[in-house]
Amino acid sequence: xxxxxxxxxxxxxxxxxxxxxxxxxxxxxxxxxxxxxxxxxxxxxxxxxxxxxxxxxxxxxxxxxxxxxxxxxxxxxxxxxxxxxxxxxxxxxxxxxxxxxxxxxxxxxxxxxxxxxxxxxxxxxxxxxxxxxxxxxxxxxxxxxx
Amino acid sequence: xxxxxxxxxxxxxxxxxxxxxxxxxxxxxxxxxxxxxxxxxxxxxxxxxxxxxxxxxxxxxxxxxxxxxxxxxxxxxxxxxxxxxxxxxxxxxxxxxxxxxxxxxxxxxxxxxxxxxxxxxxxxxxxxxxxxxxxxxxxxxxxxxxxxxxxxxxxxxxxxxxxxxxxxxxxxxxxxxxxxxxxxxxxxxxxxxxxxxxxxxxxxxxxxxxxxxxxxxxxxxxxxxxxxxxxxxxxxxx
Numbered sequence: 298x299x300x301x302x303x304x305x306x307x308x309x310x311x312x313x314x315x316x317x318x319x320x321x322x323x324x325x326x327x328x329x330x331x332x333x334x335x336x337x338x339x340x341x342x343x344x345x346x347x348x349x350x351x352x353x354x355x356x357x358x359x360x361x362x363x364x365x366x367x368x369x370x371x372x373x374x375x376x377x378x379x380x381x382x383x384x385x386x387x388x389x390x391x392x393x394x395x396x397x398x399x400x401x402x403x404x405x406x407x408x409x410x411x412x413x414x415x416x417x418x419x420x421x422x423x424x425x426x427x428x429x430x431x432x433x434x435x436x437x438x439x440x441x442x443x
Numbered sequence: 444x445x446x447x448x449x450x451x452x453x454x455x456x457x458x459x460x461x462x463x464x465x466x467x468x469x470x471x472x473x474x475x476x477x478x479x480x481x482x483x484x485x486x487x488x489x490x491x492x493x494x495x496x497x498x499x500x501x502x503x504x505x506x507x508x509x510x511x512x513x514x515x516x517x518x519x520x521x522x523x524x525x526x527x528x529x530x531x532x533x534x535x536x537x538x539x540x541x542x543x544x545x546x547x548x549x550x551x552x553x554x555x556x557x558x559x560x561x562x563x564x565x566x567x568x569x570x571x572x573x574x575x576x577x578x579x580x581x582x583x584x585x586x587x588x589x590x591x592x593x594x595x596x597x598x599x600x601x602x603x604x605x606x607x608x609x610x611x612x613x614x615x616x617x618x619x620x621x622x623x624x625x626x627x628x629x630x631x632x633x634x635x636x637x638x639x640x641x642x643x644x645x646x647x648x649x650x651x652x653x654x655x656x657x658x659x660x661x662x663x664x665x666x667x668x669x670x671x672x673x674x675x676x677x678x679x680x681x
Contacts, residue, residue: 354515
């Protein structure tokens with residue numbers, strides 16, 4: 298099955314180029330292996346992607362971070378413990394903290410969402426786009442603790 | 444392990460193959476590597492200081508220069524107008540790269556990418572490649588005491604990272620990177636140019652994953668034969 302990858306012989310057999318579906322075969326082969334070996338495939342965001350160290354000439358903080366993990370100076374789990382929360386949370390939290398503590402002496406007007414009257418919600422019929430949006434709502438992949 | 448068992452095995456080997464040098468304890472020197480075992484946290488430290496010093500001295504580089512990273516941003520750009528090294532210089536370039544290849548495969552994971560690229564350039568090396576090599580040597584010069592530390596939390600869990608950079612090479616081939624970790628340090632890693640041209644970044648990603656997957660499977664099979672079943676294997680893809 299590994300020979301499903303296009304090799305020189307295949308190229309000769311198919312003068313028009315690569316035979317159709319070679320990469321499809323590779324995908325099926327991998328899926329087969331993932332199942333038989335009990336390997337779980339997980340999505341990984343860029344700032345935790347350790348393999349980027351081996352594909353891109355990284356500079357600066359990302360370089361230090363990945364080097365420390367790869368050379369074993371830091372534990373693997375330090376990768377996922379991002380020092381900063383996602384940007385949206387960060388903004389909201391700082392506003393809330395400042396308002397609650399009142400230490401800064403500043404008053405913040407919390408951004409409030411415009412209330413949509415219920416009648417309007419009912420009135421507007423669901424469009425194809427809204428159904429699609431609901432059905433394909435993206436949920437972040439939760440990585441199990443190592 | 445019991446000392447008498449080790450002594451017994453050594454005696455058996457010596458009976459068949461003749462006298463050999465034996466070192467005992469927590470510190471060993473083997474093929475240019477200083478290997479130190481730590482009992483308290485169960486880690487192994489591998490340092491190749493002397494070997495690197497030798498490579499730096501051989502290259503005739505200015506020993507006072509240091510660089511913060513092994514590569515510059517333009518690592519993958521190949522300047523076709525750059526002057527070719529003559530035959531003698533080319534062979535010299537080749538020998539230093541081969542020396543550093545050994546280091547990068549043993550103790551210095553961080554230089555793997557630079558070495559992988561320089562290895563593709565040994566047959567037609569130019570002044571630009573020589574500069575890239577100097578950058579790498581200067582980086583090594585600044586981080587001579589940086590060891591590789593290997594350790595594992597548990598021999599039942601492993602994580603593999605795989606990623607591909609699409610069409611970064613001069614011939615529009617992609618570059619695969621992958622690493623497998625058990626806890627501390629990369630026990631297995633790969634950084635190579637892909638063997639075939641791909642049509643899209645998605646296809647490159649598929650080829651890269653399928654190229655690295657055997658390493659993950661091999662690691663789990665190897666550990667299984669030692670008596671440790673990996674029951675949680677993660678394959679992290681970008």
